[in-house]
Amino acid sequence: MTVEFRPAQRSDARDIARLFQITSEGASDYIWSQIAAPGQDLLDVGAVRYAREGVDFSYQNCLIAEALGEVIGMLHSYVMPEDPNPEPPTDPVLAPYADMEVPDTLYISSLALHEGWRNKGLGVKFLEQAQVRANDLELKGLSLIDYAANTGARRFYERHGFSVVKTCQITPHPLIRVTGEAYLMQRLS
Template identity: 35%
Template sequence: MVLSLRQARKSDAAEIALLVNIAVHGNMARGWAHDEEAEGTYDPLEVGRLEMLKDDVFGWRNATMAEDDGEIAGMLLGYRKPDEKQGVPVDIWAPLKPIQELEEEANGRFFISMLGVHKHWRGKGAGSLLLDDADKRAAKTLANGQALIVEDANEGARKLYERRGFSVTQSRPMVPFPGVSPHGSEWLLMVKE
């Protein structure tokens, strides 16, 4: 096993969508299933693939892939946040509002939007290798540190982030996604200066 990193390619969009969905315990696919673009796609992950193909910050261009012998082990999706706050849209979907509020506090930082690792690759260094890449990308963009959002109940991820120098700076109560029991009770903003 020799994990290596590479910049995502457009052809990775489906794998990125799958790993984004894994990173948020299947909640993205639930949202994608109700997206107006879902009609005729037959699968919420196809909507996710289409989302990852877009040329915005939450797309394939800002993803790094960890792989071993052509097998994708994990992915980090991140970007430098603008220095000025952008504001939370007033019409934002309620389950996303606390997440967006916390993300607003990450301005000027390199924001790790998603870090997803396939189950059989967890505990084998993929997450750490991807966080090494985040360190390099943060330095390259002259970011004022790094930030990410994690569920309070995701102890494995929290421990990894704490070992890497992140600490909790703020929290917001979770608003449950419709039909889903939340894994925790709060969203946590973790920052690495």
């Protein structure tokens, strides 16, 4: 079956949000719950978030994998700039991630594939596209955050040149589906 890779469109925002729910282990639901109106469905909040333009968390920073007209996966990434004056975090669940950044890299915030499309080489193709983008932007490489509990993802990234450069402890919360450590991983160009 043919898989096409294409830039995301605004109409993909709901699919993007659904795929974020898969890879974020509840972190996206936690973030969306902080901005949701009472009773608002979290997937709806995510869809609105990714329908925006001109911000990091936008469909404009997504590459979509599609088969038979259906979205089967996506890569969301954006440039991680140097921040000389970072604001101290106030959210206790997100605070541990505040210094989990590698400036001047292309930060992969999500690489997700629906069940049945994994282990078919599509993740590698997404990484290849991310590296091309990082090179075009003259960045130092790729970075991402992974969870220690997700051993399969960590092995995948390590096989493709990523290494752990920093760790933090995950703050427990009912919406977060993992505990233990989170890893900041980097692959140099």
